[in-house]
Amino acid sequence: MEIFFKLSRCPVCKENASxxxxxxxxxxxxxxDPQISKDLVYLGDYMANLERAVKALKFHNSHRLSKLFAKRLAKEIKQAQWQIDIICPIPLHWSRYLERGYNQSGLVAKELAKELNIKYSKLLIRKKKTKQQAKLTRLERSHNLINAFSLKAINIKNKKVILVDDVITSGTTIASAVTVLSNAGASVKIASIAKTPFN
Ligand SMILES: [Zn+2]
Incomplete structure (x- = not known):
């Protein structure tokens, strides 16, 4: 009984029932606290409860949260009337995927595609196992990500793509992925759960 109670508690506040x-x-x-601009939407700063929620999705198998994030992102995107053909997640390197068993950005992207009734497609491959960004200096970060992604053999010329990430930190990861898609002729917008403040 006690185990059941713990399992069904809210993964964010750990107080109420989920x-x-x-x-x-x-x-x-x-x-x-959603923020939307021409090419970017995110649901709030990566701190406090939103940081706890992202970590619960990422490290504690709270997969249902991906629906909550996707519903809210979909609401903002509908209001902004973005025209979209494809929804694509930022991929994990396969070794990290094996370690964790799922890609948190992929979970959100899939749910978002359902909410908006738009095609979900994994367009990118993560070529290099990049080191944990947080442990690196700013210069190391940008070197860490050069050519980190490649495109699958899919024609995306003139396609409008939403790239889905969990947290935008320095912005170098997402910039590297956007470059690959833009070079193939796509126009890209970004949907992220959170963004670190002060950058
Ligand atoms: Zn709660």
Missing amino acids: SSLGACKSCQKSLF
Whole structure:
């Protein structure tokens, strides 16, 4: 009984019971502060409860949260009336995928594609096993990501793509992925769960 209770607690506040979308009703209301511009939408700064929620999705198998994030991103994207053909996640390197068993950005991207009724496609391959970005200096970070991605043999000329990431930190990861897609003739917009403040 006690184990069941613990399992069904909200992964964000760890206080209330969780819901079908993972987080409790109260967290669902207070979790987001969405920011949208021409090419970027994210649901809030990577801190406090939103940071806890992303970590729960990423490291603690709270897969239902991907639906909550996707629903909210979809709402913002619909309001902004973005025209989109393909939704694509930022891939993990295969070795990290094996380690974790899932790609958190992929979970959100798949749900987002369902919400918007748009095609989901994994366009990118992560070529290099990049070191954990957080442990590197800014200069090392940009070197770490040069040619980190390559494109699968899919024609995306003139396609409009939403690239989905979990957290935008320095922006170098996403910039590297955007470059690969743009060079193949696609126009790219970005949807992220969170963004680190102050950069
Ligand atoms: Zn909660």
